[in-house]
Amino acid sequence: MRILIADDHPFTLMGTKAFVESLGYKVEDVCSNGITAFNLISSHQPAVAILDINMPGMDGLEVLEKVYRLKLLTRVILLTMHKEMTIFRKANQWGVAGYILKENAQEELQKCIEIVKKGGQYISKNLENDLVIDTHSGSQNYPIERLTFTEKKVLELIAQQKTSKQIADMLFISEKTVEGHRTSIIQKLELPKEKNILLIWATRYFK
Amino acid sequence: MLRLFIILLIAPIGFVSCSKGDTSEKIFQKKSDEKLDAYCSYLNADSSLHDSTYLPLFYKRFNRLVSENKIDSASQILFWAGRNIANNFKYDTAFLQVSINFVNKYSSKLQDRYFSGIYHNIGITYCDNGEYDNCSYYLNKGVIQPKDFYTFQNVADINYGLLFGHLNNGKLEQSLKSAYKALEMFETQRDTVFISACYSGIACIYRSQDDFPEAMKYENQGLRVVREARDTSGILTVSLNRMDLYDQMQHPDLYPLIDSTMTLFRQWPHKTEDDKLAINSWYVLKLIHDNKLDEAKKTLDEIKPFSLERSTGSSLDYYNYAKFVYDEKVGEKSGNISFYSNALPKLKENKDYARLALYNQILSENANTKGNYKAAMKYLKNAQTAQDSVSNKALRIKVKEFDRKYQTEKKEQQIELQHKELTQKNTFIALLIASIIGLIAAASAYYLWQRQKTLKLEKESSANFTRQLLENTEEERKRIAGDLHDSISHELLNLKSSLSKDTKAVSSKIDTIINDIRGISRNLHPVMFDKIGLVPNIEQLVERIQNQHNFFISTDVNYTGSLSSANELQIYRIIQETLSNIIKYANAHAAKITINEQPTYILIEIKDNGKGFHVKETLNSGKAFGLHNIIERSRVIGGEAHINSSADGTVITIHIPKKS
Numbered sequence: 001m002r003i004l005i006a007d008d009h010p011f012t013l014m015g016t017k018a019f020v021e022s023l024g025y026k027v028e029d030v031c032s033n034g035i036t037a038f039n040l041i042s043s044h045q046p047a048v049a050i051l052d053i054n055m056p057g058m059d060g061l062e063v064l065e066k067v068y069r070l071k072l073l074t075r076v077i078l079l080t081m082h083k084e085m086t087i088f089r090k091a092n093q094w095g096v097a098g099y100i101l102k103e104n105a106q107e108e109l110q111k112c113i114e115i116v117k118k119g120g121q122y123i124s125k126n127l128e129n130d131l132v133i134d135t136h137s138g139s140q141n142y143p144i145e146r147l148t149f150t151e152k153k154v155l156e157l158i159a160q161q162k163t164s165k166q167i168a169d170m171l172f173i174s175e176k177t178v179e180g181h182r183t184s185i186i187q188k189l190e191l192p193k194e195k196n197i198l199l200i201w202a203t204r205y206f207k
Numbered sequence: 208m209l210r211l212f213i214i215l216l217i218a219p220i221g222f223v224s225c226s227k228g229d230t231s232e233k234i235f236q237k238k239s240d241e242k243l244d245a246y247c248s249y250l251n252a253d254s255s256l257h258d259s260t261y262l263p264l265f266y267k268r269f270n271r272l273v274s275e276n277k278i279d280s281a282s283q284i285l286f287w288a289g290r291n292i293a294n295n296f297k298y299d300t301a302f303l304q305v306s307i308n309f310v311n312k313y314s315s316k317l318q319d320r321y322f323s324g325i326y327h328n329i330g331i332t333y334c335d336n337g338e339y340d341n342c343s344y345y346l347n348k349g350v351i352q353p354k355d356f357y358t359f360q361n362v363a364d365i366n367y368g369l370l371f372g373h374l375n376n377g378k379l380e381q382s383l384k385s386a387y388k389a390l391e392m393f394e395t396q397r398d399t400v401f402i403s404a405c406y407s408g409i410a411c412i413y414r415s416q417d418d419f420p421e422a423m424k425y426e427n428q429g430l431r432v433v434r435e436a437r438d439t440s441g442i443l444t445v446s447l448n449r450m451d452l453y454d455q456m457q458h459p460d461l462y463p464l465i466d467s468t469m470t471l472f473r474q475w476p477h478k479t480e481d482d483k484l485a486i487n488s489w490y491v492l493k494l495i496h497d498n499k500l501d502e503a504k505k506t507l508d509e510i511k512p513f514s515l516e517r518s519t520g521s522s523l524d525y526y527n528y529a530k531f532v533y534d535e536k537v538g539e540k541s542g543n544i545s546f547y548s549n550a551l552p553k554l555k556e557n558k559d560y561a562r563l564a565l566y567n568q569i570l571s572e573n574a575n576t577k578g579n580y581k582a583a584m585k586y587l588k589n590a591q592t593a594q595d596s597v598s599n600k601a602l603r604i605k606v607k608e609f610d611r612k613y614q615t616e617k618k619e620q621q622i623e624l625q626h627k628e629l630t631q632k633n634t635f636i637a638l639l640i641a642s643i644i645g646l647i648a649a650a651s652a653y654y655l656w657q658r659q660k661t662l663k664l665e666k667e668s669s670a671n672f673t674r675q676l677l678e679n680t681e682e683e684r685k686r687i688a689g690d691l692h693d694s695i696s697h698e699l700l701n702l703k704s705s706l707s708k709d710t711k712a713v714s715s716k717i718d719t720i721i722n723d724i725r726g727i728s729r730n731l732h733p734v735m736f737d738k739i740g741l742v743p744n745i746e747q748l749v750e751r752i753q754n755q756h757n758f759f760i761s762t763d764v765n766y767t768g769s770l771s772s773a774n775e776l777q778i779y780r781i782i783q784e785t786l787s788n789i790i791k792y793a794n795a796h797a798a799k800i801t802i803n804e805q806p807t808y809i810l811i812e813i814k815d816n817g818k819g820f821h822v823k824e825t826l827n828s829g830k831a832f833g834l835h836n837i838i839e840r841s842r843v844i845g846g847e848a849h850i851n852s853s854a855d856g857t858v859i860t861i862h863i864p865k866k867s
Binding site for chain 1: 717721725734735738739743746747753796797799814
């Protein structure tokens with residue numbers, strides 16, 4: 001299986017190459033910028049291209065986009081420092097095969113290449129939405145932790161004895177949306193189907 | 208035809224005008240009718256004089272008021288009674304004496320108007336009775352400096368009376384002087400009846416000297432005044448004098464004039480007994496001339512009661528003359544010829560030259576008819592002597608001279624007045640122009656001042672922005688430096704010290720450093736903003752804020768990415784700034800971000816339901832860097848930011864036109 005590696009940082013490039021080769025794969029091409037990477041991909045059609053995102057000329061995302069748009073067979077693994085969900089989402093949109101953070105490469109790259117080789121997609125376990133990072137402190141064991149941010153906000157206002165109309169006005173959302181959240185909250189909290197059950201529950205358990 | 212030579216105290220028509228509903232509107236132009244109390248109204252009414260109790264009741268009341276020392280009230284009723292008596296030609300010596308004594312005794316306690324008014328009444332009564340020395344004496348006593356309308360009126364009337372008092376006495380110079388004085392005063396009041404009466408009076412002065420062209424000139428002038436004013440009572444007044452003149456001139460238009468005057472008089476509502484007596488007497492003369500003797504007789508009988516009521520006055524002279532002519536015509540032995548001969552001594556005593564001449568002429572005519580030529584000659588000679596007293600050649604020249612003098616004086620006065628008015632007008636115009644210029648100057652000064660103020664404010668605001676921008680840059684650098692030092696350097700130092708120890712700890716430390724740098728970097732600039740685009744970046748921003756601050760933000764975004772990445776970054780910064788402000792200051796429940804893209808523009812709205820703030824004040828406070836930042840960034844991308852805030856929340860709207 002032929003592999004292409006592109007990174008603008010020579011040490012990282014060499015390190016990655018050595019690491020991949022140590023896993024028993026053949027690294028056909030290495031390069032240090034996006035344009036060369038894309039040219040090599042389109043001419044050599046490697047099975048897997050491991051790309052850094054930050055590169056001169058074209059960045060990894062652009063290369064990925066081109067590959068995606070030209071429907072090339074090469075599968076792209078992004079090996080990057082970027083942990084932002086926005087970037088991952090973008091990459092995912094363009095059919096990224098693997099997404100690994102450089103700091104976890106040692107642990108994850110082998111598994112990633114294996115899955116990608118088989119046609120699957122590998123996303124770094126450490127790639128976490130900021131949202132998840134921030135709210136992760138609590139335990140999922142409490143049913144309330146299953147609620148989304150908006151649902152929690154709605155619940156908070158229900159606890160303050162606000163009507164759906166008032167909640168809708170306060171949050172700049174429609175009354176219908178509020179009703180939807182109510183239903184969803186009742187489901188997630190597994191509350192019995194009783195009249196005003198949400199209000200009773202909220203005033204009792206949600207300060 | 209006999210030459211009738213009577214100097215009229217004309218104007219019963221205009222003159223009696225103190226009673227209500229009379230011509231008073233014309234005379235008291237400057238004031239509405241004075242409201243008299245019931246008793247004064249009674250005293251002033253023509254009809255009241257027929258009451259036998261008129262004078263006894265008056266005396267009773269008058270004496271009571273004087274004894275109670277209510278001098279003002281007493282003077283008031285004396286004035287009104289005296290006025291009525293004078294206007295209706297009742298010659299009452301007792302009443303005159305009472306008036307003279309009263310006004311002499313209490314002169315210092317009287318109001319000006321009653322003081323002058325009572326003297327006027329006394330003088331006029333004397334004048335009507337042909338006692339011209341007394342007339343002039345008492346009239347002159349009433350001349351004071353007028354301070355109110357009524358006194359002014361009285362003094363003008365007095366001068367008018369003096370015209371005739373002097374004229375009948377042969378004092379033509381004084382007469383002319385009084386005439387011009389009266390004229391001046393009436394002109395001030397714009398009293399057309401009396402203005403024309405004055406001209407007519409001057410005509411009388413000329414007529415007394417047989418200078419008919421001059422007399423005609425002044426009569427015409429008087430007529431013109433009343434015609435222009437469409438003043439019926441004035442027209443009647445001057446017509447009456449004109450008849451005298453025509454009669455004296457033996458003017459062919461005399462009878463048509465009598466006819467037309469009679470027609471006008473019949474339609475005129477404000478007739479007094481005296482007017483009826485005078486005009487009907489003339490009408491009788493016309494009827495005699497037309498040989499309508501029966502009608503003449505009938506008219507004479509009609510007006511006889513009025514003649515019996517008065518003891519004096521020119522109207523009575525008209526009546527007597529008309530009666531005399533009628534008697535002559537029908538060949539009756541004139542019943543009243545003795546009236547004339549009996550009157551002669553009194554007239555001589557009073558120096559009533561006008562009547563003296565007239566009466567002598569009548570007697571001469573009568574004697575002539577009877578064939579008593581010697582007596583006729585004697586009477587005619589006497590008439591001539593009397594006539595000469597008022598119209599000798601020397602006097603005639605003198606009068607002309609004085610008239611010219613007064614005319615010149617008057618013209619000079621007019622010129623002076625016009626000059627004064629002109630000066631006033633010029634001053635006014637100059638003032639107006641000056642004030643307009645002043646106004647314009649003030650307005651432009653104010654405008655400039657305002658502009659300067661606005662400019663200064665703008666400049667200040669802009670300077671403030673720059674200063675804060677620099678300060679903020681510095682602040683940012685300081686924060687980055689702090690972050691680098693506190694986290695990175697510190698961590699690296701830790702790492703260095705633990706380098707030889709186990710790799711797991713080192714690895715974890717390095718992970719921390721990487722995360723720190725990531726955070727610092729993300730705070731500086733959204734990672735790969737241009738790649739990711741505006742909408743995901745906003746979503747990311749919203750999510751992060753919701754989690755970090757537990758603050759709810761809803762979004763409604765309709766945006767296709769038509770703006771450049773640089774402009775999108777500005778919008779991102781604006782939203783970031785706004786959200787940061789809301790969290791810091793607004794104390795809101797939630798915020799909403801709306802991006803609405805239309806074919807020609809993009810509208811961005813960020814609203815919250817917080818407590819709001821005073822936009823203008825805050826913007827000018829010099830501390831609102833965030834707000835200025837929003838406005839400046841909007842401007843940079845060619846848009847315009849509007850900030851509306853109330854107690855219900857704040858809405859920031861940015862309108863960005865799309866480049867076509």
